[in-house]
Amino acid sequence: MTIVANLSVLVVEDEYLVAIEAERILSELGARSVAVAATFEAAQKRIAEEKFDVVILDVNLNGQMSFPLDQAATARGMPVVFATGYSLRTRPNTDFTGKACVTKPYTAESLSASLAVALKG
């Protein structure tokens, strides 16, 4: 609770139902604000223009990989939690080492744990 409280969070998620569920969980967890970006471009724009305490990033956005967004967010000092349906260990050609991850469908507990990892740096 304490970790997420008062944070501004950007949820980059292309599916509406998933996104609103994330919003709900984050609200419950006490997030100050939750913004949602449904597409890569929207997310890119917001990451570039706004400042979030943490970014929850769906790996696959309408078939497009979201790793450049991670780099952009990281570059702007925004911690990132990857949310993915992929089994992380078997994901080919992808290095998730040192990244905070949460597996879909996530719960309040799993999201909060991964947020904690991301925020600790």
Add this chain to the structure above:
Amino acid sequence: MEELDCDKPALAPDKPHVGRFPAACPVIGLGASAGGLDAYQAFLAHLPVDSGHAYVLVQHLDPNHESMLAELLSRRTTMRVRQVTDGMVVEPDNIYLIPPNASLVIEEARLRLSDFSEPRGFRRPIDVFFRSLAVDQGPNCACIVLSGTGSDGSEGLRAVKEAGGLTLAQEPETAKYEGMPHSAVATGLVDKVLPVHDMPGALRDYFNRAQAGAPDLGEETEFLKRVCEELRRKIGHDFSQYKRSTMLRRAHRRMQVVGAASGEEYLKRLRESDDESGLLFRDLLINVTSFFRDAEPFDFLRREVVPDLLRGKGAADTVRIWTPGCSSGEEAYSLAILLSEQLSRMDARPRVQIFATDIDDQMLQKAREARYPPAAVKDVPVELLDRHFFSQDDAYVLNQSIRDMVRVSNHNLIKDPPFSRVDMVVCRNLLIYLNPSLQQRLIPVFHYALRQGGWLFLGSAENIANRGDLFDTVDAGTRIFQRKGGMRQSVAMPLFVPMLEPTTEREQKERFPSSADRAEFTMRRINELYAPGHVVVNESNDVVRSSSRTSKYLELAAGLPSSRITDLAKPGLRSAIRSLLDTVRRTGKRSIQRKIRIDDEDEGHRLVTVTADPIGYGEVLLVFQDQASDVADGQVVETEASASVFEDNIRQLEDELGEARTRLRTTVEELETSNEELKSSNEEMMSMNEELQSTNEELATVNEELKNKVDQVARANSDLQNFIESTQVPTIFLDGRLRIRSFTPACLTLFRFQDPEKERGRPLSDVVTRARIDLEKMALGVLETGEPVEREFSTEGGEDDYVLRVLPYQGADGAIDGVVLVFTDVTKIRKTQEDLARNEELARQRSNEIETLYKTAPVGMALVDRNRRYLKVNQHFADLIGAPIEEHIGRTVGDMAPGLHERMDRPIAEVFEQGHEVVNLDVTMRAGAGTLQDFLIDIYPYVEEDRVTAVGIILKDVSELRRLEKETRHLMDELQHRVKNTLATVNSIISQTTATKKGHPDLADTLKKRISALAKTHDLLMSRDWQGASLHDILSSELTPFGETKTIRLDGPEIELSSKHAISLTLTVHELATNAAKYGALSKVGGSLDVNWSVKADGAGREITIDWLEKFDKPIDLGKPVESFGTRLIKNVVAHDLRGSCNHQLDSHGLTCRITAPI
């Protein structure tokens, strides 16, 4: 001094061509009769195969019997053994056999055959061949007399010896039949008598020495002198006056025989061995003589000389002939026969005395025996042979009447005083061996011996040595001379002063005085003691000789001493002697005067008989004999009357004697006649015996051959028997009428045979067999055609297969006399063949398959040797490497593809070393000029005979596989992503629904329906591989539950939506439909629902517009607007998920919802 034979043309006037055609090698003649086979075999067993000599075997053979000798002998030697055909040239290291029923000679080194001229039983093939061998080859030949009966070969051996060849004879004790060797040895002309196994060595030594040339004799004259010295010392004969060349040749030959390398060595041998001096002596005296040798001179003798000798001669006369150097007497007997023939035509037959003399006692003994081998009499005309000879034990013996004419004695022409007053001297072929000076001195000796007008007969190369003063030449060609008149010249004997030292005392003691010496001694003794007193007076009546004890009749008269008989005779005798001498001189006949009275001073008177005998040359012998009656006083003196009575008695007795003589002659003649008859039947018997003996010999030879052959046949038979017993091949022998001859035990597998003995002769048709084939028919066919036939058949039940071969059975004469059935069990072979064929077919198929596989397999295959060179490469492999197949072969892996080499080098080595395969090596390389590709490599060992000789490489292109793998993984990721997203969506639906309808009674139903809608769309998507779904289908599936009762119209083009669109629109439509069913047109309010859609495209892309139009039948109460989850969904999901919009307008009469979204 006797005749010597010659061994060189110059010394053989009768045969000037001796040895003129020497063959390329020494020619050895071997002669044998019965027992010959053993002897030949022993000879060959010890004969080196490279002796370099030619061997001619002359065997007495049965003329009617094919000889097996060649066959039997070829087993004993590797040399070529051939039966002679006419005209064959003799060659070294070859063996030639006389064929049966042919006479064999050698002419100009060629073997010639002809028919026998003599009847069977009189044939002497060995003599005939040896004689031709001697003439043709001379010193270049040798002859060997081996086992056999009779005497064939002996005469031929004599000829060989004469020609200078080597003569050998088998040791009689070692011969199976000793007759022939004995006879040969008895000639005294055999150089060596040896057991057969020593003969090859003797031949080799002899001819080796002959080739080596003349030995070193040192100084020849000195050598000869010493040889003569030895001969004189040992034998007692002096050869120093012999012709030098003859001596040298003879000595040389002996040296060759005994193997003396130098003159010194030979002299030593001569000194130390008594035998050698005897043998040299024999060699020096070799004489080949025969009856009537040289026809021409004998003809002359018969025509001219013999009649002259007998002319005017009566029964009281004697014809005296002297043949010095008579050797074995043939010539002397020839003369006797000539004279006897002439005498038979005369009424009053003079006595004939032929003095045959020689110094060789051995030869003289032969002459005395008067027994000659058939070869010696070959020139005797048949009628003379019949008349004067009789046959005895394979020899010809002269009749007694001829033998009585010849006196054989030892006499040395040079040393001993000659005979005298002979009518003819025959001395042929003796002078030629003596040196000229001795020849010259011998001619006067003959002159001395002959009476006036006597005949001299010399050899064809001899002459009277320019003594035309002593002899007239009667016929120069035949060498017949006649003594000239004139006084006998005294000859001093011996004719020459010995040049040698006198013989030693021992020899003198040993030497016997000659018979002539002894006779002289006897004569002297009689003369001195027993003969009446006598004197010899000459023409002038002077006493020239007187005996002892003449003092009773002679006395020296007073006055001048006189040697005149008329002066010396006692008074009373003088007148009687004078008248006797007158009478004798006048008549030339003996005269006697009896009862001459001599008055003796002290003894009174004596009566003396004086005989005067003219002894030739004007000399007269006077013999004085006292009258017996005068010896004692008072004896009655014979009266005239008593004398006449005495004479009457004598006459009476003479008459009686004459009568008795006549009777005796008659008896004798009768006896002689019956004796002649006996003799002739004896001769017939002898000749029959001869024939029988020779037949017997031939039979013995045949018998030996047969015995040998029988042994071989027995052995072969036993081999055959063993073969038949042991062979596993069923074989049946049938005769010409198809009856069992014999069969092998293995036949019992096919035939029900009893004991072999019982089966013999049983017809084939009677035999029970399990062979399913017409044996008889096949056998008959082969009998007819003589051609072998082969056929296959099975036994009853078909369990065994056989091949039957029927072959003609050839009898010994080559004619077909039955058949042979040979059964070969081919069951196993057939099975094996079938298996083999099957296996072969399989192997071929496999091979084909492998080849096809090699060609068509979608993998690269290659075979590489230890040096990494390609042995074989398939097309695919070549394609993968990017070079044609041909370029690979012989090149290394590294040459063709360095990348491959790098990856495979170690593993290949490993496979070679350990023999285990290595699989799934991966490598990425550029195939040919193409892109990088992924490969998998298998390397496996190729093993031949437990050794890895090559490795096989399988190269698989796995690039596609890799790509598919990647894709699959990607799909899996995608699936996971979707599933997880779907779950997240469901999760969200549950939590949102739960949040808004907490405690609501249709919570579960709502949840179920929302998730069900989602599931339906998933179904639609799944039905199209998640590629998309038809909008119409989505709408239908969502609205169908309501369609039955309500008016629902769907209108729009068929459009395919992506999965994302499908899900988002499903969620929206579901909420719209749920609301319509709950509150709107689909609820009890009633109304209509139209869903229209269209797609519009512009430059930015395509956009879909869906209009949801509800018309209520009744207006509804909108109430307080509640932002439900469903409504939020409708309003937001399209915007969020599809970046589209949803315009939702509700009033009491209807609902309008326009959804637009780019697609």
